[in-house]
Amino acid sequence: MAVLSLVLLLGLPVFLLGVFIWAVLKHFLTAEVPSTMPYPVKLRFLHCLILYVIALGNTLEKLRICSMPRFVRFLQDSMTIIEKDPRVVVTNLRFGTIPVRLFQPKAASSSPRRDSYHSLCNHLARETDSVVLSVGYRKAPDYHYPTIYQDCLNATIHFLKDSRTYGVEPSQVIICGESMGASTVAMVTQTLVGRTDLPQTRAQILIYPAVQLLNLQLPSFRQKRNVPLLTHELYMTFLCDYLSIDYSWKNAIWSGAGIPPENWKKYKKWLSSDNIPNRFKNKDQEPQFPGPFNESAYLETKTRFDVRNSLLMADDEIIRQLPETFLVSCEHDILRDDALLYKKRLEDQGVPVNWYHVEDGFHGCVPLFDKKFFSFPCSQNIVNSVVSYI
Structure with a gap:
């Protein structure tokens, strides 16, 4: 022994x-x-x-x-090291079964405080004098789509109904997210369109979101497929985990083999690389897309066609009612072109869009803004831009 x-x-x-x-x-x-x-x-x-x-x-x-x-x-x-900030009061709460964390500046505000949902809650609460609510949604591997969406939607509705309880003016609520959080914010915002029983949100902040899961042959997917931190391999793993799809279908998803021709004909006007500005393309010939149709691949991966997962496909009537949007994209990001497509989709329907493109940015850089050795200039620049926008 x-x-x-x-x-x-x-x-x-x-x-x-x-x-x-x-x-x-x-x-x-x-x-x-x-x-x-x-x-x-x-x-x-x-x-x-x-x-x-x-x-x-x-x-x-x-x-x-x-x-x-x-x-x-x-x-x-x-x-994770949690440092207490004497200028911010942090309170753990529950909205029904959903755990949330509330960040409130201690100093009295001379005007109604705003609210924003963001992982950098402490910093945003302090720097913007805002009440910030962070949602403790259920995560993988125990939970998959649509759990994260449902938890965030329910928490948002709960807060909008009771925002004055926390000193927040309902008309000044901003919903904010980064990466998958940004995608979820876009889902929630689209779902809330037309709800007359709730206050309308002031704006949404989307930091390098994924807004479609169908065309994975956009220029950024091909140009940046091996660029850290979100490589093609990691992206496909996360996508399959999120939608509870067997990994064996990754190649079919990547090539577009699971997209029926009639569906592509309908959605091409929103998902095609023709909508990407020429300066973001290279001279390489684009591959044939979608690939030869595979019905089994479609049936096994059809949750990608849910409009909540491919937000670009929402009806024009929904899109044009969305609130003002602050959209962040990073040059060295496999999801760069998702942001560009959503920007065009919103602008075509008259939605005011503030766009911040970070030339030296990469996917996942925002949470590193205060990580000292692992911090990058682009991390701080994005956080500063969000603070300035709020």
């Missing part, structure tokens, strides 16, 4: 080192860091860490110890 314990004790560090070396090799063999991006070494190191954590999570999943998403969430929770 002592010998076995010694072997395990010595073997664990060797295993961990081996996995890290594998992550580094995988990064340098597959990742593409554009020469125009500042601090490339920092970005490479961060991406290696992400690959390392995912590899460890996959190993634990194969050993049936715990799932990869649960392992990643455990590490995130363990490594």
Whole structure:
């Protein structure tokens, strides 16, 4: 028994080192860091860490110890340091079964306070003198679509009805999100259109959202497919996890084989790369899209056609009633063109759009704004732009 314990004790560090070396090799063999991006070494190191954590999570999943998403969430929770800010009051509440966290500036406001939903709650509450509500929606691997949407929708409705309780003027509520959170904000905002029993939201802030899950051959999907932090491989994994689709359908989703020709004919006017400004395209010939139709792929992945997952396909009547929008896109982001397509869709229907395009930005940079060594100029610039807009 002592010998076995010694072997395990010595073997664990060797295993961990081996996995890290594998992550580094995988990064340098597959990742593409554009020469125009500042601090490339920092970005490479961060991406290696992400690959390392995912590899460890996959190993634990194969050993049936715990799932990869649960392992990643455990590490995130363990490594998160919560610093108390004496200028902000933080209160944990429940809206029914949904846990929420309320951030309120201590200083008295001379005018009605606004509200915004955002992961950088403490900073936004302090810098914008706003009441900020963060929704603790249920997450993978235990929950999939449409749980996140339903939780955020229910929390939003609850808050809109009782906003004055928290010192918030109902007409000044802003809904805000980043990445998947931005997609969920767009879903919620579209759902609330036409609700006469609720106050209308003042604006929505969408930071590099995914607003369609059908055309994955847009220029940014091809140009940025290997750019950290959201590579093609990670994007497809997250998409399948979110929609509870078997990973074996990833290639069919990527090629568009699951899109019926009659559907593409209807939605092409909104989803085609023809709607992308020429300066965002390269001279490479675009692949044939969609690929040869596969009915099985369509049946197995048809949740992508739900208008809540492909928000660009909403009726014009819905789109034109959406509130003013602040839209952030990043040049080095696989989802860059989703933002560009949504910008055009909104503007074509007369919705006021404020667009902030970050030339040195990449997907996932916003949460790094205060992470010291791992912070990037684009992270702070986006946060500053959101503060300024609010």
